[in-house]
Amino acid sequence: MERKSMIAYVNGEFLPENQATVSIFDRGFLFADGVYEVTAVINGQLIDFEHHIARLQRSCHELELTLPYGEAELKQIHHQLIEKNNLHEGLIYLQLTRGNAMTRNFLYPDKDVKPTLVLFSQESSIVDHPKAKFGIEVVTFDDIRWQRCDIKTVALLAASMAKEYAHKHGADDALFTKDGYINEGSSSNCFIVTQDDKLQTRELNNKILPGITRRAILALAQEKGLEVIEKAFRLEDALNAKEVFITSATTLIWPVIKINGQNISEGKPGSIAVRLREIYLQKAKSQK
Template identity: 60%
Template sequence: MSRTVYVNGEFLPEEAAKISVFDRGFLFADAVYEVTAVVNGKLVDFNGHYARLVRSCTELGLTLRLDEHALRDIHQRLIVENALQEGGIYLQLTRGNGGDRDFHYPPADTPPTLVLFTQARAVVDHPAASKGIRVVTCPDIRWQRRDIKTVQLLAPCMAKAFAEAQGADDAFLVENGYITEGSSCNCYIVQADNTVVTRPLSNSILHGITRKALVRLAEEHGVTIEERLFTPEEARNAREVFISSATTFVWPVIAVDGQTIGDGKPGPVTLLLRKIYLQML
């Protein structure tokens, strides 16, 4: 059965959805995006995703013509029309169709392109949540404004392909000797005293919505969070390692660069944080 998608004010069967070949999202990756998880037919932390979308648009001078209420209504209609119980909703906003391929921004009144679609997938009972994943490290070759959630995702795709070629599930990106983040996630290590270490917010990493919730929940449950840089060696020798993102929530990492983390099983701090996050939903 065909999905219903949203394109510039219309709800359409996916096979009828069309975007101009001159759209700047297609030609220049001149676009931002968000992915909001859906659990039991309900949006997860939509307010946070909307706030980050507004920030991304502000940083790039993109025009977002719909307010939070209107965007939420679109999300909820897509949930209903696609009978989505669990998965996510992808939103992409581009600078629109400038009429031809031109590096210069089009006139300010050029209508932006807004697309949303659903993706059904397991997020609560995903096997990786209980089994853990294996990661490898590789150089971070992305641009310097990773705090803006743009669709410039070729470098992360290359990192994932590199990981798969090494027999791993994902990659941790390394810059100047320190881990920045995963190919599509924030990263954490757990020290011997159960302190959770994660890189501080900056232009070098995405300001994760799940990360923000985890930091708050950890503090509420007596788990110490230390925001600082950490090295691949620290990750390989950590008591626990885990990741977070909008559609993984919290996944354990059981090996880094072929080195087993702990006893090769999800650790207690990781499992606790996943548990209290799921209780929040």
């Protein structure tokens, strides 16, 4: 099926995506000097938008990167993209870089250099994705990323390498591991359900991204009376868990049924992951 052409946004202009370009001197292109956010769209509505923008603001602050747009203006641009592309379900990608300094220089450019803002949308299945129903198989991959994984930067080569490794080994995705501990997924956070039904995920630090869906799932779990543990867990803990699942904006929750070829529990999606996804979807569909 041929992919339809979409409208993108570049520095104040809405353009056909094949005309949406940036300079070869843009620091996002030369140095990965930029940040991004991906917001899910369900039923034409943005999901957890305010939290995505709050994280974007934090990322900019950590990198001393100017964000010359307020939340209301960014929300308007997102809604315009939804309308122009008739987007019912999918995602909107936002990328902000330090801009085009017209020279390759490692030092940050002068403050008068305007940041580059790019947004585009893509149609994708979120609500009824088969991997949410049947689960995914993952492999582990050594965490070779830099030491500020809490900042959502566009430097995603390690994640690409991990996903490619998973693909070549017949798996759906990869989990980053270090010193025997699981940090997170290649583009997601990772949870386990212990044998006594406690929900566990790594605590927030510079080793993982503070996921927006992670945050929502923890809040839902506490609402439903599940005991939550924010503490690092080892690969062997995941292999012996009752359930394992990953969370992200565009997957919501995908159960993990196999790690490195070994079944998790009975090798099928667990009831807690399934129920949390159902509740999250109910809330997401009611957002305006």
